[in-house]
Amino acid sequence: MRAPEASRANALHAGAWWLWALGLAVAGSRTTNPLLLGLIIGVAGYVVAARRTDAPWSRSYGAFVKLGLFVVLLRVVFTLLLGSPLPGSHVLFTLPEAPLPDWAQGIRIGGRVTAEQLVFALYGGLKLATLLICVGAANALANPARLLKSLPGALYEAGVAVVVAMTFAPNVVADVARLRTARRLRGRPTGGVRAVLQIGLPVLEGALERSIAVAASMDARGYGRTAHVPASVRRTTHLLTLGGLLGVCAGTYGLLAAEGAGYGLPLLVAGVLAAMAGLRLGGRRTVRTRYRPDRWDARAWLVAGSGMLVAALMIKANAYAPDALHPGVVPLTAPELPLWPAVSVLVGLVPAFTAPVPKENA
Numbered sequence: 001m002r003a004p005e006a007s008r009a010n011a012l013h014a015g016a017w018w019l020w021a022l023g024l025a026v027a028g029s030r031t032t033n034p035l036l037l038g039l040i041i042g043v044a045g046y047v048v049a050a051r052r053t054d055a056p057w058s059r060s061y062g063a064f065v066k067l068g069l070f071v072v073l074l075r076v077v078f079t080l081l082l083g084s085p086l087p088g089s090h091v092l093f094t095l096p097e098a099p100l101p102d103w104a105q106g107i108r109i110g111g112r113v114t115a116e117q118l119v120f121a122l123y124g125g126l127k128l129a130t131l132l133i134c135v136g137a138a139n140a141l142a143n144p145a146r147l148l149k150s151l152p153g154a155l156y157e158a159g160v161a162v163v164v165a166m167t168f169a170p171n172v173v174a175d176v177a178r179l180r181t182a183r184r185l186r187g188r189p190t191g192g193v194r195a196v197l198q199i200g201l202p203v204l205e206g207a208l209e210r211s212i213a214v215a216a217s218m219d220a221r222g223y224g225r226t227a228h229v230p231a232s233v234r235r236t237t238h239l240l241t242l243g244g245l246l247g248v249c250a251g252t253y254g255l256l257a258a259e260g261a262g263y264g265l266p267l268l269v270a271g272v273l274a275a276m277a278g279l280r281l282g283g284r285r286t287v288r289t290r291y292r293p294d295r296w297d298a299r300a301w302l303v304a305g306s307g308m309l310v311a312a313l314m315i316k317a318n319a320y321a322p323d324a325l326h327p328g329v330v331p332l333t334a335p336e337l338p339l340w341p342a343v344s345v346l347v348g349l350v351p352a353f354t355a356p357v358p359k360e361n362a
Contacts (some may be wrong), residue, residue: 014147016300021155023307027314064136068129075125090112148240240278247271306350313344
C-alpha cells in the first residue's frame with residue numbers, strides 16, 4: 001500500500017475525500033476543546049499540504065481558513081457588543097451600555113465583558129471554523145468535475161448546478177491571485193478599499209463566465225437528457241429519495257447534536273439505504289454512458305474509512321470523557337488534551353500516507 005505517484009489510472013475517488021472531510025467535521029462538532037479542534041485543523045491542513053495539486057480548486061483552502069478566522073473574530077465581536085447570558089465573575093472591562101425598551105428584556109448592547117464570555121465565544125467560533133476548514137479541505141482535494149462523474153444517474157441534472165456552484169469559489173480565488181499579480185507588476189497597489197473595488201468586478205465576471213462555460217460544455221455532452229419511465233417507477237423513486245433524504249437529515253442532526261448519537265446513526269443508515277434505492281431507480285431515466293468511470297479501490301476505502309473512524313471514535317469518546325471534550329467555562333478551567341481522543345483524531349492522517357502523491361509533490 002505504498003503511495004504511488006498519481007496518474008489518471010490510479011487517481012483517488014473524489015467521494016472518498018468528501019467522506020474523509022465530513023468525518024473530520026463530525027468529529028469537530030462533538031467537542032469544544034480548543035486543543036482537539038486545533039488538532040483536527042492541523043490534520044486537515046497536513047493532508048491538504050501533502051496531497052493537493054496545482055489545480056484551481058486546490059487553491060481555495062486558504063480562503064476557507066481565512067473565512068474560519070473571520071467567523072471566530074465575528075463571534076467574539078458579537079459577544080463584546082451584545083453580551084452573553086453566560087454568568088461570569090472575572091470582569092475584564094465594561095463597555096457603555098445602551099438603554100433598551102422594556103419589551104427587549106434579556107437583550108443588552110454593551111455592558112461588562114467577562115473572561116468566561118470571551119472564552120465561550122472563542123470555543124463556539126473555533127468549532128464552526130473547524131467545520132468550514134474541513135469542508136475547504138474537501139474542496140481542495142476533490143476534483144468537482146470527477147465528483148460529478150461519480151454521481152448516480154438520477155442526480156446528473158442537479159449535479160451540473162452543483163459543479164457550477166463548486167467551481168465558482170475556486171475560480172474567484174484564482175482570478176484574485178492573477179489580478180493582484182498583474183497589478184503588482186504594473187506598480188499599482190494591491191491592498192486597500194480602492195484596489196478591492198477595482199479588482200472585484202473583473203473577478204466576479206471572470207468566475208461567472210468560467211462557471212457558465214463549464215455548464216455549457218456539460219450540457220453539450222449530454223448531461224440532463226432523460227428517458228421515459230413508467231409513472232409507478234417515478235412515484236416510487238420520489239418516495240424513496242425524499243424519505244431517504246429526510247432520514248439522512250434527521251440522522252445527521254442526531255450525530256451533530258449533543259445527545260442524539262443514539263438515534264442519529266440508525267436514522268442515517270436507514271436514510272442512506274432508502275436514498276440509494278431511490279437513486280438506483282431514478283438512474284433508469286439516464287441515457288448517458290460513462291467513459292472510464294472512477295474506481296472505488298482499496299485506497300479509497302482507507303481514506304474514507306479513516307475519516308469515518310475518527311467520527312465514530314469521537315462520538316464514543318463523549319461517553320467516557322465528556323468533561324475532557326467539553327472543558328468548563330463556569331468556573332473557568334484550562335483545557336487539557338485527552339490522550340485517546342487525540343489519538344483518534346490522528347487516524348485522519350492516513351490519507352497523507354496512502355493516497356496517490358501528486359506529481360507536484362513527488
